[in-house]
Amino acid sequence: EAQVTQNPRYLITVTGKKLTVTCSQNMNHEYMSWYRQDPGLGLRQIYYSMNVEVTDKGDVPEGYKVSRKEKRNFPLILESPSPNQTSLYFCASSVSPGEQYFGPGTRLTVT
Amino acid sequence: SQQGEEDPQALSIQEGENATMNCSYKTSINNLQWYRQNSGRGLVHLILIRSNEREKHSGRLRVTLDTSKKSSSLLITASRAADTASYFCATAGGGCSSASKIIFGSGTRLSIRP
Numbered sequence: 001e002a003q004v005t006q007n008p009r010y011l012i013t014v015t016g017k018k019l020t021v022t023c024s025q026n027m028n029h030e031y032m033s034w035y036r037q038d039p040g041l042g043l044r045q046i047y048y049s050m051n052v053e054v055t056d057k058g059d060v061p062e063g064y065k066v067s068r069k070e071k072r073n074f075p076l077i078l079e080s081p082s083p084n085q086t087s088l089y090f091c092a093s094s095v096s097p098g099e100q101y102f103g104p105g106t107r108l109t110v111t
Numbered sequence: 112s113q114q115g116e117e118d119p120q121a122l123s124i125q126e127g128e129n130a131t132m133n134c135s136y137k138t139s140i141n142n143l144q145w146y147r148q149n150s151g152r153g154l155v156h157l158i159l160i161r162s163n164e165r166e167k168h169s170g171r172l173r174v175t176l177d178t179s180k181k182s183s184s185l186l187i188t189a190s191r192a193a194d195t196a197s198y199f200c201a202t203a204g205g206g207c208s209s210a211s212k213i214i215f216g217s218g219t220r221l222s223i224r225p
Contacts, residue, residue: 004153031211033213035215040217041217042199042215042216042217042218043154043199043201043215044215045212045213045214045215048211048212048213050211056211056212058212058213059212059214088151090153090154092154097141097142097203097204097211097212097213098141098142098144098159098203099144099156099159100144100146100154100156100201100213101156102146102153102154102155102156103153104152104153105151105152105153
């Protein structure tokens with residue numbers, strides 16, 4: 001089954017404690033992306049990757065890091081989370097920027 | 112930067128009626144996509160229209176694109192209770208520096224009354 005998986009689905013953490021949200025796709029897609037969704041603001045792109053070892057900033061990259069060492073995986077790293085990073089996070093993948101398949105989301109709370 | 116602005120923000124219609132949502136954007140694009148999101152879940156891709164296309168159909172969905180006005184509309188015909196969801200447009204950039212960025216609109220919440 002074609003899918004994008006994210007882990008964990010729910011996470012409560014404290015300010016400053018480094019965390020990683022994993023994302024994996026099984027469709028051999030080149031393009032992968034991370035978004036955050038906040039009430040009233042829609043989805044905002046954090047980082048995207050056109051292929052292995054090729055990543056670029058989206059609209060809200062501050063406080064986040066990504067890596068793309070393998071085509072299927074695109075982890076999101078928060079080196080020092082802060083409360084303003086409390087949000088619902090989505091990973092997505094597609095052949096090219098366009099018809100994206102989304103993961104189920106990760107609800108992050110930073111206290 | 113918010114590229115897409117959607118209108119209306121919320122829409123409530125009777126089952127069986129048609130629903131129309133509009134999306135406006137600011138810069139040139141390669142394509143425009145529409146997605147559906149059921150409460151708090153992942154988004155589901157509905158339809159993609161390229162910048163050189165004017166209209167596209169998929170089942171009960173009809174999407175139009177007017178690049179001169181930088182706007183798109185999504186029409187859902189013969190609405191059903193299961194269409195209740197939030198609908199988002201998203202654009203993939205047309206400029207060299209932003210061709211790979213995707214920018215979402217703020218969405219339209221559609222409610223279908225039985």
